[in-house]
Amino acid sequence: MAKTAKIEVKEQGLVDSMQGFFRTLLEKGDINALLVPQRLPRKNAVMPTLVTDPEKINGADPLAPVFPINAAKVVSKLTRKPLHGKVAVVLRPCEIRAFVELVKLKQARTEEVVIVGLDCLGAYGNVDYLRFAGEDGNGSTQKFFQNALSGKGTAWEGIDISPACKACDHPIPENADLLIGLLGVDTSDHLLLKANTAKGEAILDNLKLPAAKESEGRKKAVDALVAARSAYRDQMFEETSEATADIEKLTSYLSECINCYNCRVACPVCYCKECVFVTDVFDHEPSQYLQWAKRKGAVKMPTDTVFYHITRLAHMSTACIGCGQCSNACPNNIPVMEIFRTIAHYTQKAFDYEAGLSLDDEPPLSVFREDEFQEVVAKMH
Amino acid sequence: MAEFEPTIIAFVCNWCTYTAADLAGTSRLSYPPNVRLIRMMCTGMVDPKYVIKALLEGADAVLISGCHPGDCHYINGNYKARRRVKLLKEILPRFGFEEDRLKLTWIGASEGVDFAATIKEMVDQVKALGPNQTREQMVI
Ligand code: SF4
Ligand code: SF4
Ligand code: SF4
Ligand code: FES
Numbered sequence: 001m002a003k004t005a006k007i008e009v010k011e012q013g014l015v016d017s018m019q020g021f022f023r024t025l026l027e028k029g030d031i032n033a034l035l036v037p038q039r040l041p042r043k044n045a046v047m048p049t050l051v052t053d054p055e056k057i058n059g060a061d062p063l064a065p066v067f068p069i070n071a072a073k074v075v076s077k078l079t080r081k082p083l084h085g086k087v088a089v090v091l092r093p094c095e096i097r098a099f100v101e102l103v104k105l106k107q108a109r110t111e112e113v114v115i116v117g118l119d120c121l122g123a124y125g126n127v128d129y130l131r132f133a134g135e136d137g138n139g140s141t142q143k144f145f146q147n148a149l150s151g152k153g154t155a156w157e158g159i160d161i162s163p164a165c166k167a168c169d170h171p172i173p174e175n176a177d178l179l180i181g182l183l184g185v186d187t188s189d190h191l192l193l194k195a196n197t198a199k200g201e202a203i204l205d206n207l208k209l210p211a212a213k214e215s216e217g218r219k220k221a222v223d224a225l226v227a228a229r230s231a232y233r234d235q236m237f238e239e240t241s242e243a244t245a246d247i248e249k250l251t252s253y254l255s256e257c258i259n260c261y262n263c264r265v266a267c268p269v270c271y272c273k274e275c276v277f278v279t280d281v282f283d284h285e286p287s288q289y290l291q292w293a294k295r296k297g298a299v300k301m302p303t304d305t306v307f308y309h310i311t312r313l314a315h316m317s318t319a320c321i322g323c324g325q326c327s328n329a330c331p332n333n334i335p336v337m338e339i340f341r342t343i344a345h346y347t348q349k350a351f352d353y354e355a356g357l358s359l360d361d362e363p364p365l366s367v368f369r370e371d372e373f374q375e376v377v378a379k380m381h
Numbered sequence: 382m383a384e385f386e387p388t389i390i391a392f393v394c395n396w397c398t399y400t401a402a403d404l405a406g407t408s409r410l411s412y413p414p415n416v417r418l419i420r421m422m423c424t425g426m427v428d429p430k431y432v433i434k435a436l437l438e439g440a441d442a443v444l445i446s447g448c449h450p451g452d453c454h455y456i457n458g459n460y461k462a463r464r465r466v467k468l469l470k471e472i473l474p475r476f477g478f479e480e481d482r483l484k485l486t487w488i489g490a491s492e493g494v495d496f497a498a499t500i501k502e503m504v505d506q507v508k509a510l511g512p513n514q515t516r517e518q519m520v521i
Contacts, residue, residue: 246477247437247514251521277428295439300521305439307430307520313472314429314465343472350471351464365468368460370450373467378486378499 006190006212033083044133066129070268071084072098076108088114093173097321097356098268117173119182121148122161153160167233184218240342256332266329320344321356386442387507397447404493412497425458442482449487458476
């Protein structure tokens with residue numbers, strides 16, 4: 001059985017207790033550094049920081065309902081080659097899933113990393129978050145969790161957590177080395193710390209925290225959250241499929257797209273060093289545009305918008321983990337996540353694969369067998 | 382109105398289907414002129430974007446044809462192609478491209494007769510489907 005312990009909360013509140021825990025982790029956890037989201041000075045922006053000094057953790061707030069980038073991207077920077085040190089990385093479940101995909105795509109390594117995952121109740125989009133946090137970052141985090149955990153929900157003054165989060169059916173980081181649990185936990189007293197792996201257990205033993213039990217209530221709370229998320233997800237699949245069912249509809253779905261490719265830059269699993277869409281393959285001869293225009297009488301400029309999106313779907317939808325950073329990065333509010341997650345659902349199902357869940361499942365486009373998928377080969381006479 | 386004449390873009394492997402097409406020609410086998418052959422060194426080189434681009438530009442169907450299993454000159458390019466076709470057959474129909482607009486076949490260098498028959502059959506199928514939605518529609 002997985003080992004569990006308590007992170008005591010008492011009167012300091014969630015954010016302070018969490019910071020206290022990270023200090024202990026840095027001091028006693030046998031690690032050289034901690035990657036953790038911190039509030040940047042003066043503004044309420046929350047970004048990943050790599051911390052080695054326990055005194056430099058005062059802005060840490062991994063519970064803040066925002067993640068301006070999917071931090072799997074920075075964990076990949078830290079681990080693609082030997083780090084010569086051990087780092088604990090505090091991640092959301094979708095960041096862990098993206099990291100798992102990057103490891104399998106040989107863009108990251110697990111050797112020197114300990115993953116600390118948090119139950120995730122969702123995050124606001126970047127712009128919405130700044131309004132929500134206002135002047136009091138830590139206070140707003142406390143407010144968010146009080147409302148979310150007490151059943152009051154996550155909506156606030158016309159804003160709510162992102163559609164990606166509403167549709168996220170894996171909000172519990174079961175594949176983290178160490179899991180910090182909030183759901184179904186009496187958070188006025190403690191947070192749950194659970195070791196899911198031997199790596200996690202070794203650290204948990206070092207920390208000498210008071211013992212705790214995973215409560216009955218936790219399973220119930222988790223099941224209820226997953227059920228609500230799955231229902232939202234299924235409806236999203238249905239509505240998005242309908243809204244993109246042919247080229248005319250897809251064109252109107254994407255009509256505000258300006259080919260800025262922010263969605264691809266923000267996507268943690270679109271990892272090519274040089275995306276084909278920014279190479280000179282797409283520096284067409286000027287006269288080419290004239291020919292294209294002549295063929296159907298008109299051509300929209302810049303060209304290749306639908307081509308870009310369908311190609312990206314073909315290249316990476318089998319690795320899409322549904323984090324929603326594509327939508328978060330879009331300057332024109334195109335529902336990018338919706339279409340990517342919907343198609344990803346079907347492409348992953350076709351290969352009996354679910355992205356991000358396990359290091360052992362082989363990525364569909366990296367392997368092949370001699371005897372498979374005969375049904376897609378046309379029979380000869 | 383004249384009968385609809387489909388345009389089929391065929392990505393064919395140099396080592397097998399391309400030779401088969403050549404053989405069909407030199408043997409004076411007749412097959413419909415609707416197909417534009419694009420010679421590839423192996424079906425493993427056919428990136429999904431080639432297929433997507435062809436269908437978005439108004440081609441009525443795409444054929445990918447390579448060496449029989451076990452015969453690929455680069456050992457496993459045809460198996461990779463098969464996975465990509467599986468993938469595309471999941472994606473493209475969701476945007477309204479009928480599944481029959483993408484076909485994968487294995488046609489060996491000596492199988493000129495099969496090549497001619499495949500093209501004929503495919504042209505008939507695509508005629509029955511009618512023109513691709515992107516023929517007239519402006520695609521952004
Ligand atoms: S769209 Fe394709 S080529 Fe571009 S970064 Fe993503 S996977 Fe690579
Ligand atoms: S496509 Fe969007 S939702 Fe999917 S992994 Fe990339 S950024 Fe996240
Ligand atoms: S971020 Fe938005 S506008 Fe930019 S390429 Fe992606 S969908 Fe288009
Ligand atoms: S060489 Fe013909 S399919 Fe690979």
